Amino acid sequence: MPATIEPSESTMADKPATALTEVEDRFISLWGDISALWGVNRSVGRIHALLFLSRQPLDMETITERLQISHGNCSTSIRDLLAWNSIRRVHGPGERRVLYESEQDPWTWFHACIRERRRREVVPVIDQLHEISDHAKTTADVADAKRSADAKDLKQAHERIARFTKFMDEFKDLIDAFLAVGAGPMGKALRMAAKVLPKGK
Amino acid sequence: MPATIEPSESTMADKPATALTEVEDRFISLWGDISALWGVNRSVGRIHALLFLSRQPLDMETITERLQISHGNCSTSIRDLLAWNSIRRVHGPGERRVLYESEQDPWTWFHACIRERRRREVVPVIDQLHEISDHAKTTADVADAKRSADAKDLKQAHERIARFTKFMDEFKDLIDAFLAVGAGPMGKALRMAAKVLPKGK
DNA sequence: CGGTATTGTCAGTAAAGACTGACATTACTG
DNA sequence: CAGTAATGTCAGTCTTTACTGACAATACCG
Structure with a gap:
């Protein structure tokens, strides 16, 4: 640094x-x-x-x-x-x-940043992931129908990509939860709660 | 993109x-x-x-x-x-x-990334912010004692820096809360809850 | 313990990204 | 509505970062 x-x-x-x-x-x-x-x-x-x-x-x-x-x-x-x-x-x-x-309130500013990053980066990436996942599924199914040698690999690749796609969907949900709570009094409560929670590592 | x-x-x-x-x-x-x-x-x-x-x-x-x-x-x-x-x-x-x-579980991986970023970036930045904030306070007090013309400006600068420092402290608390909850079943519950919460914007 | 397969390092180069400043455009002013 | 003060744009240049490949170090093997 x-x-x-x-x-x-x-x-x-x-x-x-x-x-x-x-x-x-x-x-x-x-x-x-x-x-x-x-x-x-x-x-x-x-x-x-x-x-x-x-x-x-x-x-x-x-x-x-x-x-x-x-x-x-x-x-x-x-x-x-x-x-x-x-x-x-x-x-x-x-x-x-x-x-x-x-903006003078840092949480309000941070809130705006997150919303923007969600819009510009998270959502487009998720869209692409779904596309890729669908494509992988289709390819795997085709290979399966043809009894290709790599059918099993393709199936597994799809499984992993789908897993990651699910993660990103959940990640977006987390962002949405944060944004819903945000900078208002509710957010304040959340942050207070954070102080009380057991600390991670 | x-x-x-x-x-x-x-x-x-x-x-x-x-x-x-x-x-x-x-x-x-x-x-x-x-x-x-x-x-x-x-x-x-x-x-x-x-x-x-x-x-x-x-x-x-x-x-x-x-x-x-x-x-x-x-x-x-x-x-x-x-x-x-x-x-x-x-x-x-x-x-x-x-x-x-x-690692095969995306949440576990993400968890590790956040912990690492916390350690490498968030904590050192917070330390520096406290230093800068303290320095600003001292400078402002000295100016005040001397009745310097810029005493008021220095006081305000300190106030803003302190506000931002507080934000970063709270931000770290939020990260800690996330890490404490993390990838286990509790984290799963949190992510389920996120889906139900009213969506931001 | 010399021989060889593998990984680590880093100086030099290639690619990407940021910055400048001349010119273009916009918006107030008399 | 010409004059001018300000902001916007972008080609060229500079700076930073990433990558390559030759050499060095390490680890197994007979």
């Missing part, structure tokens, strides 16, 4: 490193590392962290200067964050600049 | 594409894609998928030929899979070759 504690991300620029920026930078840097670890682009994570800490919505220019990234990078990353419902546009009415702010 | 349905991964080699290999390849390819999406190397995922489907433990040579990867790549990927407790060594006694097999 990187997260080397460099003097400060912002000291690289000409701007002075205040106590505030130094504190912020450590958090931003860590968040960037975590993001990378989970398949999310580092810039995306850093911008998100910055907006999470910021007391007011920020515009793109402020972000690019603060994080020392190009405005193209910033624009793309912000598009991603919007698509993940991690940040919101804020229009001052009749303002030219567009401002962005992040 | 890629997973282009190419004729067959194995037809690239000289070996013929049987009905079996074709079925296997689709599963292996999909699993490779999923792995990449979650920050796991594609080769690692493909080997895991192959071992999951295989009726008997396989040696490295078989794997490299089947997946058309170099033996160096295979060796490294297997080391990873072992470290993640996703596969096991199987020694035929007094055998020169080392064989590998994967």
Whole structure:
């Protein structure tokens, strides 16, 4: 795990490193590392962290200067964050600049991430698994009818793929249960309960 | 999401594409894609998928030929899979070759993955968050004592970082609850319950 | 204990992914 | 509705990560 504690991300620029920026930078840097670890682009994570800490919505220019990234990078990353419902546009009415702010409650944010990952990744994968499983079944049946030598292997391959497909279906159910409970008071109760339960290993 | 349905991964080699290999390849390819999406190397995922489907433990040579990867790549990927407790060594006694097999129950496997991610990623991140949070608190207090102009900002930054740290602590509790329940009959009950609960969104 | 089959390592290279900055497009302003 | 300030796009470049294959180390065998 990187997260080397460099003097400060912002000291690289000409701007002075205040106590505030130094504190912020450590958090931003860590968040960037975590993001990378989970398949999310580092810039995306850093911008998100910055907006999470910021007391007011920020515009793109402020972000690019603060994080020392190009405005193209910033624009793309912000598009991603919007698509993940991690940040919101804020229009001052009749303002030219567009401002962005992040959700302030981490559980609400996490909830949105899970919902999005479910939609983009889990559901399509399950669809494909069912397709593959069906195809395996058909192939196995054909081989069986023909008394092919590999009929038995095909049957077993189908059995294993079906088993995994079932797992993913159940996994989705688990996600759904989590989302149903989510960030509200019920979720709070669940999390309280988690603290009391016997700890795993 | 890629997973282009190419004729067959194995037809690239000289070996013929049987009905079996074709079925296997689709599963292996999909699993490779999923792995990449979650920050796991594609080769690692493909080997895991192959071992999951295989009726008997396989040696490295078989794997490299089947997946058309170099033996160096295979060796490294297997080391990873072992470290993640996703596969096991199987020694035929007094055998020169080392064989590998994967866990057959997907929930047991998933359980092991979560435990490992908890250990490697979640816990270290939480430790760092606490450090950063403490540092922010100290900095804020110092600024406050000096009546610095940015004392208020520092206090707020600390408040946000602390909020996020609390979230991660609760998140770990949730993981612990899951691990405690895990793959046994209790876990089964939980997953059944999940099916009945009102669906999220 | 030398010979050989197998696995481990890692420097170099290939592939994938991220970032920049010039140009295009959009949206307010006078 | 021309002028300008801002955001969006994307080809080219840079950075990171993954993969290969030659060499090294290990483990069984006679």
